[in-house]
Amino acid sequence: MNRVVLLSLCFLWTRTGSSHRLLGPDSGSGSGSGRNSSGSLDVSVSVSVDVDLSSAIRRVDRRYLSVTVDASLAAEERFMYLLSSPKIRTLAKALTPAFLRFGGTRQDFMVFTPQGFHKDSGVTADPSCDGVELPSWLEDKLKKEWTQQQLILMKEDLQRKYTRVKFTESTVDLLHSFTNCSGMDLIFGLNALLRTADNRWNSSNARSLLQYCESRRYRMSWELGNEPNSYEKKAGIRVDGEQLGRDFTHLRELMSESKLYRDAGLYGPDVGQPRDHRIDILKGFLKSGARVVNACTWHHYYVNGRDASLDDFLDPVVLDTLTVKTNKVLQEVNLVSPGKKVWLGETSSAYGGGAAGLSDTFVAGFMWLDKLGLGAALGLDVVMRQVFVGSGSYHLVDDNLDPLPDYWLSVLYKRLVGPEVLKIEAFSNFVQSKRVRLYLHCSNTKSYRRGAVTLISMNLSKKPARISVPALVSSSTVEAFVLQSDQPGERGLYSRSVKLNGEVLKMVDDKTLPDLKGSRLPPAKHLQLPAYSLAFFVFIEAQAAACQ
Known part of the structure; x- marks a missing residue:
C-alpha cells in the first residue's frame, strides 16, 4: 500500500524575536523581518508537495x-x-x-x-x-x-x-x-x-x-x-x-x-x-x-x-x-x-x-x-x-x-x-515557489537506521520558508542540518565561509574535520527554512517502506 505524504510549504515573514525561531543556534540572514523596503509585508507563497514513500523511483551508484x-x-x-x-x-x-x-x-x-x-x-x-x-x-x-x-x-x-x-x-x-x-x-x-x-x-x-x-x-x-x-x-x-x-x-x-x-x-x-x-x-x-x-x-x-x-x-x-x-x-x-x-x-x-x-x-x-x-x-x-x-x-x-x-x-x-530516490512533486500557482527546491532520498544507512528519509531542501529566496509537516511524518524526530553563509543578507552569498546550524565550519587541524552534528528537533508540525539557505532534514522514524 502506497504511503503518500502531503507537505505544505509557506513563505512567511518572521518578526525578529518572535516564537517562530529559525533552525540553528543563530538564524543569521534568515532572522530579519519579512517587510520589504517600503515597509509593507511580503505576500506569502504556498507550496503543496506529494511524496511517495512506498517505493524508490531510481537508485544511483553508491559513488554518485x-x-x-x-x-x-x-x-x-x-x-x-x-x-x-x-x-x-x-x-x-x-x-x-x-x-x-x-x-x-x-x-x-x-x-x-x-x-x-x-x-x-x-x-x-x-x-x-x-x-x-x-x-x-x-x-x-x-x-x-x-x-x-x-x-x-x-x-x-x-x-x-x-x-x-x-x-x-x-x-x-x-x-x-x-x-x-x-x-x-x-x-x-x-x-x-x-x-x-x-x-x-x-x-x-x-x-x-x-x-x-x-x-x-x-x-x-x-x-x-x-x-x-x-x-x-x-x-x-x-x-x-x-x-x-x-x-x-x-x-x-x-x-x-x-x-x-x-x-x-x-x-x-x-x-x-x-x-x-x-x-x-x-x-x-x-x-x-x-x-x-x-x-x-x-x-x-x-x-x-x-x-x-x-x-x-x-x-x-x-x-x-x-x-x-x-x-x-x-x-x-x-x-x-x-x-x-x-x-x-x-x-x-x-x-x-x-x-x-x-x-x-x-x-x-x-x-x-x-x-x-x-x-x-x-x-x-x-x-x-x-x-x-x-x-x-x-x-x-x-x-x-x-x-x-x-x-x-x-x-x-x-x-x-x-542512493534510493523517492518521488516528490510540488504544486503551486505562484512562480516564486520555484525558489524552494526539494528532493527526497532514503537516508544513508551508514548514518541512520533503515526507513529514515532525507529531505534535500534549498531556499533561493531572500524570504524565509515554513515547512508544515503532516501527522504521518510529524511524529518522527528530525535531525536538521541547515547551511547558511557566515554573513547576513545578499552580501553573504559572496562569502567563502559557511555555517552549519549557526557554527562556522573549519578544519580542527590538517588531519581532523569538525563534528558535523545536526540539530535534533522533537516531533513537530512545522520546520523553518531560512532565507538563502541549503538544508537536509532527516526524518529518523519515517519508516518508509522504500527504505527498509
Missing part, C-alpha cells in the same frame, strides 16, 4: 557524488606532490565512496614518458599508506608556486594554445597513491589526440602506460579523450563520432590483453552538453562504441564563467535547463543502448574555469545541490564535480587547500543521503 582532479595539475609534474598533503588526503577521505577522474583539457596533450626507474619514496600502492606525507615546507612552497602556475594555465586557455606535457611514472604513482590511500576509485583519462596518418587513434603511448600500471598492480579505470567536440578548436583535428567509437573499441581490445584490465571500467566519450554537432558526435559514438563502455559520459555547465552573474546562480529557470539537456542525452543513449548508465563525467556551475567570485563562494551551493538532487531524479547514475583540486575557480578546496562551502555541502550529502 564523485570528483575530478584536473590534468592541469600535471602540466608541471612537481605539483602532483600536492596530492600527498595530509590535509588534502583528509578532505578526500570524507568524500568516499567516490570515483576520482583525472582528466580535462590537458589530458589530450599529455604523453607518458617513462624514465625507466621507480623511486620508492613512500609513494606506492601499499594499502597501509603509512609514511605518505608531504613535508610542510614543501607543501607551502608548492602552494605558492601553484598560484603563479594557474596564471600560465589561464593564459593558455584564453589563447587556446596548448603545449605538449610529458609526464613520467611519478605522476601515475602519486595519483594512484592519492586515490588508493583516500579510498577513491581512479579513472585515468588518456590522450585521444595522438593520431595516425589516417586519423585513427595511435595507441602506442597508451599501451606503454597500461603496461607500467599493470606492472605496479594499479587497479584503475580508463577514459579516452576530453570533449571531442572541441578538438578542432584546440588542435586543428576533427574526429567524428563513429571514428571515436572505433577508437574506444580499439582501447577496449588493448585492455582485454591485460589480465588486470580486461574487466576494468571504460567510460566516454565525455562530449560537451548536447547541441549542434555535439549531438552528431554522440550519435556516431553510440553507433560504433556504445557496447564497449560501461557508462556514457557527457559534460554540463550552466553558464559562461566570463559573464555569469549572481542572479544566474539563483535563477530557477537556469537550474531547470539541466532537465532539458539530461533528457536529450538519455533519449539518445536509450535509443541505441537501452539500460546503459549515463554519467555527468565533468560538471560544475560555469564553464571557462568557473565564475570568479561566484563559483567558489556560498552561492555556488544552490547550483551544486540542485544538480545533485535533480540529476538523480532524472536518471543520471554518477555526477563528477569539476574540480576537487586544480586550476579555475570552481574547486572544492582553495589554493591553501582549505575547504570551500561546496566541499562542506558535499560531505553532508555523502553522510546523509542514500
